[in-house]
Amino acid sequence: MPAGDLELVKLTKHYGETVAVDGIDLRVPSGTYCCLLGPSGCGKSSTLRMIAGHENASDGDIILSSTNITALPPAARGTAMMFQSYALFPHLNIRDNVAFSLKMKGMSKPERYAKADQMLALVDMLARAERLPSQLSGGQQQRAALARALITNPKILLLDEPLSALDPFLRSRMRAELKRFQKELGISFIHVTHSQEEAMALADTIVVMSNARIEQAGTPREIFNAPRTEFVARFMGGHNIIADGDKKIAVRADKVRLEKLNGSKPLHQAVVNGIEYQGTIVSIGLASEQHGELSAALPEAEFYANPLSAGDVVSVSWTPADAHELAG
Template identity: 65%
Template sequence: MTVASAWRTLFCHEGHALPNQAADLELAAVTKTYGETVAVNHVSLKIPAGTYCCLLGPSGCGKSSTLRMIAGHEFISDGDVMIGNTIVNDLPPAKRGTAMMFQSYALFPHLSVRDNVAFSLKMAGTGKAARAQRADALLDLVDMTKYADRLPSQLSGGQQQRVALARALITNPTVLLLDEPLSALDPFLRIRMRAELKRYQREFGISFIHVTHSQEEAMALADMVVVMNDGRIEQIGSPREVFNTPKTTFVARFIGRHNVVPEDGRTFAIRADRLKLSPPAAADGAAATVTEVEYQGMSVHVALRRSDGTELLATLSESDFDRAPVQVGDSVSVGWQAADRHELAA
């Protein structure tokens, strides 16, 4: 039985609606102000049901405020949040059909794993036996049954995340909201847990809306990436669309591995792996000086500065670098194919 089938069976046997009913989420000119400060500025966005959406951007860009307004943990200064056909602006969090996974997981340290998962049912007045049965079923789905009687302090970071996920899912949400849930994990565990999150989202069939400042995380997880900057949306698209065809200078630079190059009165983005280095006498490139060489295992990053001051980054395969190695201070010629240029908005 798949995770999704087990989840459906759990809720249907208890007389609940199916947990993954289709429901789009839509923001219409949503704004959040704190006094004179505008944190979110007329954001409009439609997230189809069953989508893994990452809100991506630097600290202070408005992504967490947007998530909290969807959840009902922040008042909306202007605009509307709609889930399905219902405007939820005035509904409390528990009535919106959403559930939240916080950055810290926010587990109660004095409660067992089982009681943490069952806590919302206790607040709703569900009997002790019924809520324990449902909590145990959710713990089984996330492979945490044998830890049910432990305290959170006795769990690893990845285990705590699974408990937080089970606690969120026990409320039968239509949309799961995740506020930087992987940021506290070490790099190896982060990679493993993001694969688990993606699998759960796919099998449960509900929308996950995930706030992150990690470009790599968004690329790995999302069906839809929403890049935010200064309270506004800069670009919406699939990971490949956003990476290969950034619309603005901000997106090109924030996503990384792009060079922003002015040419002929226009501005272009060129992927770092599309730059070609050759001896300085080559006629088909611009002269540049190597400023840094960084070995990355399968690739080598070569930072350069052109004579006009433009900073460039070339990502070379290890074999290409070995065929024509360079070091800091070397002069080289830098070129690229015209087809590899992507024009950015003014």
């Protein structure tokens, strides 16, 4: 196994009678930005904490760079964890926060401060090295926490909902910075999130989890364009789930075509029950007797060239190439 590769083998976590992670298998090549994505309670945070060593695995193995680290303490694993709350020491300035783990290892003050300043420069925080955490914004605290995690030179950085406390504008900015840091460092980032948008923007590999298992793992394009199951299609959003004979298919909302009825009976028809202007697209909500709730996403110019209104009866169509069959 190449250095930095991570492999989970039948990894399992029980809390009493509750199965939090149910025998999952996953391989994350070194240098990958991997997002564990799913709703609350799906097992993604338990998986991250087992990789970090903050939770003991009930069964299975965690292998990093060909070494089985399942039973090793957190400090001996070659991983570093960045917590959702940042967990900065409030009484220490930022330089001392970043250097703290090196102090615990007995490194001299000049040496650990030099390394801390190197990390702070990487995250553009050197000018604030003397400040206390309370004197920093949320985004600045996050950068400091990132520098503190990276100073141990980990093979893998683990991030637990790192953007959830930030406002939308800063969240978008920090997404770009996290991706840049990951590419510059060349190590794997494993990032837990419940945000589809966040995972799509950041990940090389998205791992969609549900009910303690992995539903699908793949690139963002694979996950969005070819969801394997109904759960993945619904959770990622932007898809219609349609019964087509004896099979179930997913059709992306932007691939649905609509036309006002001209008297003929179409194969699929629906009533417009909602219209949302979203800038570059207009989202159309539809009610179909055959298929229940559907949606279409039309380019702005196309919609306003032939506008629809609530109550309009329309034909609904798509090309066979745009219908993706789901697993049973």
